[in-house]
Amino acid sequence: DSASITRLVEHLRTLLRSALAQPSLPVSSLSMMDEAEQSRVLVEWNATTADFPADACVHQLFSAQASRTPEALAAVSDSGSLTYGQLEARSSRLASHLASLGVKPGTLVALCMERSLELPVALLGILKAGAAYVPLDPSYPRERLTFMLRDSAAPVLLTQHSLRSLLPDGPAVICIDAQEDAFSGTASPASVSGAEHPAYVIYTSGSTGQPKGTVVSHRALANHMAWLLSTFGLTAADRVLQKTPLSFDASVWECWAPLLVGAPL
Structure with a gap:
């Protein structure tokens, strides 16, 4: 032209x-x-500079949003929905349970789940316990899942009962959809992660060799979300479809951006 x-x-x-x-x-x-x-x-x-709370973690920002809009819809699926208040409470109970298993700041917790209401509960629960999540795609070959679990040395694996048989032995397994009633406690553990701690670890495709885990800190995640929300103007009036597998980094904004502004996921 x-x-x-x-x-x-x-x-x-x-x-x-x-x-x-x-x-x-x-x-x-x-x-x-x-x-x-x-x-x-x-x-x-x-010129992508955006103001963001450099010492805040996304789960803390979510909790602040939940306190402002506890009755607003936070997550919607075929099986029902969760309000911000319910998601806050359920994820806090999971965080307390994880802490009782020895999960603490710096710990890596593997996560192998299909999209469901339990997914945001698991993501928030892991971060509230101070840990970082390591997403495992249920469609991956068993050999790749075995490698990622061994390489990350994650002591705990969160999954769903229907996926348990697909996963190799190793870490302690929590089937969140079958065990949630057993989680005790109502508050997140006192020992929380700082902005410099890992928030998640995503593995590369391995197309040029062995997959490699990429570690992303809470500060980097908060910075990314601040830029995205500033650039795209997402508000509580929007709805976001969580369509990307957690093993791809596009899933990060899909999961966290709506939950930081009071929108339903």
Whole structure:
């Protein structure tokens, strides 16, 4: 189109000027962008700074939202729904149970679940206990699941009863949909994670070798959510579909962004 042709002509003109000014350089070292375009690409388009609570964790931000809108819908599925108050209470009970098993700040907790109302309960419960979640996709080959559990050394695995037979032996297993009534306590444990602690660990595809766990801190997650909410203007009037498997990083914003602004997931 006309705009593209105009841009290409400007690039060619800039390239020729660069060649005349520095004839000894190879073409690959010459610039095709003038100062205005370089500034636009390198500075203007990268102006993604957003204010965010640098010392806060997303589960703390969720709890603050739950205290503001306890009756609002937080999660909806075919099996029913949870309000913010209910999600806050259920995840706190799970966090207390995890703490009783020795889970603490810095611990990695594996998570292998299908989409359900138990999923946000599990995510929040793990973070409230101070741990980081390690998502395992139920569709992965058993060998890959075995490797990820061994490599992460997660001492606890949260799953659903229907998936238990797919998972290798190793960590202590909690079937959250079958055991939730046994969780005691109403408050999150006193020992909570800091912004520098891991929030989650997502493994790479392994297409170039063994999968590698990528560790993301609470501060980085809070920063990402602050930018996303600022850029896309998500509000409590929206609804977000959690469609991406937890093993892909796009799931991170789908899960957390709505829960930080009072929207239903």
